[in-house]
Amino acid sequence: MNEPLLCSSAPALPERYIEPIAMEGDLDLNAPPTLKIEPLAIRHLQQLQMSSEAGQLSRLQAALLGDWLARIEQRFPDLLPSRSPRCLVALEDMHLVAAVVVRPYNRRGSCWSVQVPEVLSSSTTCSVRNIQLNLLQQALQLGSPLVRSWVVRCPVADADRVALMRELGFQPLRSLQAWHPPDSCSAAVADPDLPEGLSWQAINRRTAQLLWPIELGGSFSHLRQITDRHWLDLLDRTGPGCGVLLAEDAVLAGCLQLGEGGRGDQLELLRDLAWDPRLEEALPALLKRIQRDASPSMLITALEDEPLSDVLLAEGWQRGDEQLLLGRSMWRRQTSPRNLQLVRPLGQVFSRLRPGQAPLPTPSLGRR
Structure with missing residues (x-):
């Protein structure tokens, strides 16, 4: 059996490593x-x-x-x-x-x-x-x-769990921040008003394609290679509280169920890389809508998203654990299909000389 090779850092692999173990x-x-x-x-x-x-x-x-x-x-x-x-x-x-x-x-x-x-x-x-x-x-x-690959989400503070996954070949891919909802219950509140020109729509084939560039923007190439996702995968991450915040055909933010864990009460809040000023007015209403419809136990955002963190803190959300998304790719070394023939019959070697044909003129690089 061929020796397994773990791929953890290179974004692209040579052709001889493309066969799954x-x-x-x-x-x-x-x-x-x-x-x-x-x-x-x-x-x-x-x-x-x-x-x-x-x-x-x-x-x-x-x-x-x-x-x-x-x-x-x-x-x-x-x-x-x-x-x-x-x-x-x-x-x-x-x-x-x-x-x-x-x-x-x-x-x-x-x-x-x-x-x-x-x-x-x-x-x-x-x-x-x-x-x-x-x-x-x-x-x-x-x-x-x-x-071909695996992912796992672990709290950064749980050193034993992180060490266990690192021992199995998992490498950190993305840093996340967990948020816990406010204690106040908003189940009886009507739909909060969004700013004019913005709408909150359910995730369907059209809105999933619009949200897909934002999903890709939050991860680098190696993470995208490991997860191997398509925009159709967003359709499996919908549920109560999930949707897309649209300004005509432009997506400002989106809320999805977490892709790992299988728990519908844990959601992920995404936004575009560029901060839109309209989010300052839209996010408070959006967070109330998410809390009312889904009653999430946890909301996940990017760790480095300070503008979004400021809005969550202002709305009473409590900062939870920092988490790591770890991944592992498993590949098998595949022998090269090329079979270099080092020994050739003399007939084949001399046949290339073509002695019966007129020699081609050789260009001269000297002075004329």
Whole structure:
């Protein structure tokens, strides 16, 4: 088997690295004998129902259904877009101890997002970090050979989580700022008035194409290469509170569900690179509308966006954790298809001399 190569910094790769790694069975997990990693199954839900962690049952039931659908999507990638998550569980002496859910990051299924595994019960022989490491190693093998890259979002302050993902080959790609909504409830407030000439529209095929340049403007080329997204992927990030702020056909800002994590109560607020003065009057009304329609638990913005941060602070939003979006690309070294023939028959060598033809005149570079 060819040696895997991790691509973490170069924005463009030579042609010999363009084939995705065949991940199935490549990793040696070195898991303890008592620890076993399996895809989520019905028997695991039955075990969870009888434990103290039964509150996770409904979420894992949805993950099990998504796992079945994801297997069908990966069998027919040209017909079905990748939308469904997959789930792996860790068993210690046949006792359910942890689970990890991974989900597609784009419709093509070439990039997936992963979360740090969730501990469901205490372990007696394995450390939490060892369980998480083995679960993540196995999760990164799912989807071969279509999955070429992975992303994960981690709080900067969680040094253990960041170190775990860095150990698995993830590299920082983007810095984000989390915001928590004000305590005041605005559920009964009518639609706040936007400045004249501005409108708030739902995300559809037309507005998604208008918002797409702003989505691209917030990331550099290497991040775009890893995520491998298309404007159609924005259609999968809509929900309550999501939309586009338009000035005729120009997009000033947009609100989307986060592309990783699969939680509808976490939104991302985007704006154009150039600060439009109309945003100072439009954003307060827009934030009230988002809070009323979605009741988000968290709003994500770019870390370095100081003008947007000033508006959020003025509206009572509380600054939360700084977060990192990390990514990993997995590539396999592909041998060059060129077969250089160093030894040639003498007949082929002398045939190029063409002794039967008149010699061509050689230009002279001397003085005339």
